[in-house]
Amino acid sequence: xSTPDNTSENIxxxxxxxxxxTSPPAVKTEEQWRQELTPEEYHVLRQAGTERPYTGExxxxxxxxxxxxxxxxxxxxxxxxxxxxHCGWPSFWAxxxxxxxxxxxxxxxxxxxxxxxxxxCDSHLGHVFEGEGFGTPTDQxxxxxxxxLKLVSADDAGQ
Ligand SMILES: [Zn+2]
Numbered sequence: 091x092s093t094p095d096n097t098s099e100n101i102x103x104x105x106x107x108x109x110x111x112t113s114p115p116a117v118k119t120e121e122q123w124r125q126e127l128t129p130e131e132y133h134v135l136r137q138a139g140t141e142r143p144y145t146g147e148x149x150x151x152x153x154x155x156x157x158x159x160x161x162x163x164x165x166x167x168x169x170x171x172x173x174x175x176h177c178g179w180p181s182f183w184a185x186x187x188x189x190x191x192x193x194x195x196x197x198x199x200x201x202x203x204x205x206x207x208x209x210x211c212d213s214h215l216g217h218v219f220e221g222e223g224f225g226t227p228t229d230q231x232x233x234x235x236x237x238x239l240k241l242v243s244a245d246d247a248g249q
Contacts, residue, residue, distance in 0.1 A: 117211065127161065134237045135161050135213040138205065143178025146236025151180070155243035157234075162211035166190050167234065169244075173226055179216065179233050183226035191215065191232075206232060213238065 175181035
């Protein structure tokens, strides 16, 4: 802005849109996550932990609906891509859409795996494996922790 000039009026009558600092929409401090999530959610989502197989809420769920990120609410997977892998965790053969999740090469624990994270808030979801011979369209298995997800059933969403 230049020096105010009382002779010019309403040059900038239209309010300029507020300029926010550019940052991803759901980035929070670890302290905020700690406060918002349960200890188990925090361990899996923010510390890349893994829930014990066959203990999670959704490993054997067949309810029609959409699975959201437990941390930020982004829609990540749907029941249409969920299949019975009998591995003890919810398994999907594809995410809801390209770009909803992101992938990180994970060589921890002496294994060579692809970690899957929420693209919106960067929380850990699980891992993706492929070529296992499941009769699905992609032959991929998104092996996702129940505690990383929140199922919104089609019945609830339709009201
Ligand atoms: Zn998220």
